[in-house]
Structures are given as C-alpha cells and as structure tokens.
Amino acid sequence: MTASPKHIPLFFLIFSFFFFSHVHSQSSDSCNSPLNLPNPPRFETSSLHCAIVWSAQSFILRYVQASPNVWNFILSAPNTNAYIAIGFSPNGNMVGSRAIVGWVGADGMADIRKYYLGGRTPDLVRLESPDQGLQVVNSSMIVRSNHIFMAFQLISDRPSTRLIYAVGPAARSLPSPPNFQLSEHRSMISTTLNYATGQFQTQQSPHASLRRSHGLLNMFGWAILMPIGAMVARYMRKWDPIWFYSHAMIQSFAFILGFIGVICGLVLENRIDASVTKHKGIGIFILILGCLQVIAYVARPEKTSKSRKYWNWYHYSVGRTLIFFAAVNVFYGIHLGNAGSGWNAGFAVFLVIIFVISLILELRMCLKK
Template sequence: MKKVPPSYTLLLILSFLFPYVYSQSQDSCSSPLPLENALPFDTTSLQCVTVWSSQGFILRYVQAAANVWNFVVSAPSTNAYVGIGFSPNGDMVGSTAIVGWVESGGTPNMKEYFLGGQQPSLVRLIQQQPNQGLPIGNVSITLIQSGRIYIAFQLLTAQPGSRLIYAVGPAGRLPQAPDFRLTEHQERIATTLNYASGEFKTEKRPESSLRRSHGLLNMLGWAIMMPIGAMVARYMRKWDPLWFYLHAVIQSTAFLLGLIGVICGFVLDDRLSANVSKHKALGIFILTFGCLQVLALLIRPEKASKIRKYWNWYHFSVGRVLVFLAAVNVFYGIHLGKPGSSWNAGFAAVLVILFIITLIMEIRIWFRK
C-alpha cells in the first residue's frame, strides 16, 4: 500500500475545515463589510462590535439621520433562525425582534416580531399588531454569503434602546408560512450597548442563580437524600437505634432542602411566568407527600400496637412513590431548563450508583433468607 505524504494528509484535513474557517474569517470588525451585493444604505461609516463571540454575532450600526438608524447583524448560518431584539427593560417580553433565516431552498427571509409574552401564540408579526413594537423602516433585507447570514434593517427612532438581546433558534425548526411562528430560542444573551463608544456588557440573567438553586436543592433533597434515608432504614436495622436517628436526620434534612427548592421554584415561576404546569403540579404533589411523611413520623405508633403494620404499609408506600416521582420530576425539570447534558448525566450517574448499591443489598438479604 502506497504511503500517503504528510503534506497530502494536511491538505485533506484543510479541505474539510476550509469551509468553516473561510466562513468564520470572512467577517470581522477588523475588515470592511464583506458583501458582494450592495445594501440599500451606505455601509462605509458603520460602527462594528463583536457582541456574541461564542456564536459569531457581529453588530454594525450608524445613525444615518435625525430619526434613522441603520443596522446590520451577521452570524453563521446553521439552519436556524438568528435574531436581534430591542428591549425596554432587558427582558424578552415586550421587545421588538428582527429575525432572519435561510429557507430550505436557499432563499433568505426576515420578519419583524413583537414579543408579547412567553407563549408562542403571543410572539406575533409586527404587521399583525401594528401598534406594538418599534417603527421599522422600509429597508429590510437578509443576505447569505460565505456561510453567514446578514440581516440589514432601519429603525425610525431618535435613539434606539441600549438593552439588546441576541438569540439563536433550534436547528431545523425555521419559521413557516403563513403565520411564521417562532419556536423557543436555543441560546440567547442580553447586552447593554453604548452607541457612542461601541462598548457593551453582557448582562447576567437574574433568574439563572435562582434556577440553579431550585434544581440543585430539589435534586439533592427529594431525589438523592430521600432514597439514601430509605436505604438506611431498610439495610441498617441491626444497628438499633442508630439507624432510626440517622434515618430521621437524613429525611428531615432532605425535606428542608426540598422545601426550600420548591419555594425557589414558586419564586422563579412568578418571575418568568413560564408555562410549566406539569412540572409545577408534580412538585406540589411531591411536597404534599413529603409533608405526609413528616406527619407520619410524628404519629408513629408503638411497635406493639395493632395498627403498626398499617402504619408501616402507609409509610413505605408513600415514601416509594415520593422517591419515584421526585426522580421523574427532576429529569423533567432538567429538560425544561435546558442547562446542558451534564446535568442529566450527573443525576443519572448518582441514581445508577444508588440502584447498584440497593441491588447488592437486596441480593444479600435474599441469600440470608
């Protein structure tokens, strides 16, 4: 077999990488606007800012007249919509969004939306609600070149708002005629821009830490510590009364952590007005079962009591249902929050470890019997 020269191998690698490198290097703030087709307005005096480096978003803008601002937004074309929003307060709701995408046939498209709420039905085209949003000029065009999408438009205002939002849609889910409804964004950032200097800063989402606390507390309390407390009660009976006190301490701590996590969830729901009714209903159900378990501890009958076996059935059944529903709801919450696959992988790994330990202990009990 003939040996392939290293130089030829390098050329092969570069031939695969070249389209990506080329598309990324064709636009930057250190070079002029690389468009073969001229835009309907002058582009020589546009100020340029790389506003979202991880997604390749570049913003160019200039005040063309007293009440006219020209904008050009460019981003990689990845079979997803890209958009810029002008927000009065930094939130998605209440903002005017200009969204562009390339249709399956290669035709570029662009629409203006007013984001009236969290539900997709409240995100509507400006032309369907003309009294909402910022006034958009007649110039509106989307171009595709060198693997990048360019959105050019005008705002008819004396001074655009400084709170800008950038978003990327989910791949393969483009707006479709006739209503061109937007699906929920895949990624987004909020920034504050100083138009005079071009300086900007990325705003931290105020609910991000609350969302993380909600997820971690519920995961640790209901879905991890509760099963561990149940395992202590089942497999450490020979160390009486140590097992009981250990079981009570673990479950009480788990309940408190879970309770705080649920409260964080209610606060988060109030701030975001998100449509998470199933997740919320499951959380309330789990909290109710947790309260029943606390009450069961307070009214626990003596071992010699005739009703002790019924109490045991109740306590074990409610506990098992609680643990199962908690695991389901944590996975569902991760799905809704979209924090990344690492959360799913980490939580699943903990559950697998607990399952393996449980299986080993059950096999030991079976062999003893």
C-alpha cells in the same frame, strides 16, 4: 521556467496553505475577517463596527449610524436551520421588547419578520406589520456557506442599548404562513451595548439567584438527599437505632430543603409570569407526598401492631413514588431553565451511581437471606 522536482512538494504545501486559508475565511465569520457577502445588503457595509455579542452561539453584531436617524445592523450566526433574533428592550427584559427575527429554511427560503414579545409563551408573541413597532427598512437574509446574516436598517434617533439575542429550537419547524407563529427560543441572552465605544456587557437576570436557589434546593432536597435517606433505612438496619435516627434526620433535612425550594419556585413563577404548568404540578404533587410522609412518621404504629405491615407498605410506596417523580422533575426543570447538558449529565451520573450502589447492596441482602 519549470519547477524542479524537489521544489514541487514545497510548492504544493504553499498552495494548499493559501487555498485552505481562503476556504476557511469564506466559511467562518469573525470581526477580523472581511464581510464578503455573496448578496450584499442594500446599504453601505464598509464602516461597520463589530462585536462578538454572544460567544456561546457565535453571534456577531455589526452596526453603524449611517445618518442622524438611520442605523445599519447586520447580525450573523452559524446556520443551524433555526431562527436568530435580536430584540430591542426598554428595560433589559424579554417581555415588552420588540424583536427582529430571521431564518433560512432547509429549502433555502429566507424570511425576516418583526415581533412584539408580550409574554413568555408563544401565544403572547405577536407578529407585527411593517407599519407597527420598530421602523425597519432594507431588511434581508443572506447565506454564506454555513453562516447566515440578518441585515436591516433601523429608523431611530437612538436605538435601545438593552439588546436581547435569541436562537430558536433546532430541528423544529420554522415560522410559516399565514400567522408565522414564533416557537419558544432554545437559548437567549440579555446585554447592554455602548454604541459609541462598541463595548457590551452581559446582563445578569434579576431573578437568576432565585432561579438558581429554586433548582438547587429542589435537586438536593427531593432528588439527592431523599434517595440517600431511603438507602440508609433499607441497608443499615443492622446498626439499630443509629439507622433510624440517621434516616429521620436526613429525610427531615431533605423535606425542609424541598419545601423551601417549592416556595422559591412559586415566587419565581409569580415574578417572571412563567408558564410552567406541568413542572409546577409535579412539584406540588411531590410536596404533597412529602407531607404525607411527615404525617406517616408522626402517626406510625408500634412495631408489634398488626397494622404495622400495612403502614410499611404505604411508607415504602409513597417514598419511592416521591423519589421517582423528583428525578423526573429535576430533568424537566433543567430543560425549562436551559441549564445545559452539563447539569443533565451531572445529575444522571449521580442517579447511575445511586442505582449501582443500591443494586450491589440489594444483591448482598438477597444472598444473605
């Protein structure tokens, strides 16, 4: 029996629908789709529990207790030529946890290693031998289309419920022999998993509020209010003495916010034992410039004084230097804090608006002269 010409388009649409549905199910991964791995791991995978543990990075964890002291795990994620990691933490913190890290290089070579996270810098992350740390057996890395699957068995009566997930930096070298040094992660998340129910909860960092306060105070103080105060002093002089008091009030408020922000940063560094030498150095330099501006305000000479011209040069130069380094350090802080592209874009838009307004006012002032 042959299909009539009028049925051919319908047949083609039905065939295309099932074909592309099959291709999509093979290239994507979800808890509702079958595992169907091209190279199955060396343990049973038919009864695994499944949970999307990190939706932002499409991390999916499958697990099951295979015997009283054996647990099967499969962690899957999109293949971005970066490592993926799962850490078992005693308290929910990264420092002190033990991690299983896997990757597949651009050449297709796969590897999986164990690490002890002794600190927040790469030199404090120690590679562990098979007989150290977590007892992991039957580990393997599997590639299926654009996803990678890290499979392993953990020998433990009860694994830690505090789990940490991380993804490595994109477009950078992966760990390589002989020491397999692990580079700093691009992003991470801390969660709590109930193995019995499969329910998990994202853990808020205990220092998240302090980190947020540090960033916002410095951004608004040094990088937003300071430029606005400088614009008031330069372009509102015809409204004397309103411009002077407005300028002094804005800059004083900005200095107070920035000073508190720097203190928050020093406290945060001490609590999390972070290695942010450059960010800290620039921040202290900005604070010193701010203190110099306060001293200059107190010791400013009279308008009729011969030294007033040189004081103006000093005041303008220090102020502009402060604003420049403040903007640079805000971008650097956003990068260190993994705040995301939204913060970068928002701050960049503010700087562009300030620049355009300043350019227009500067041109008007030049035309009047």
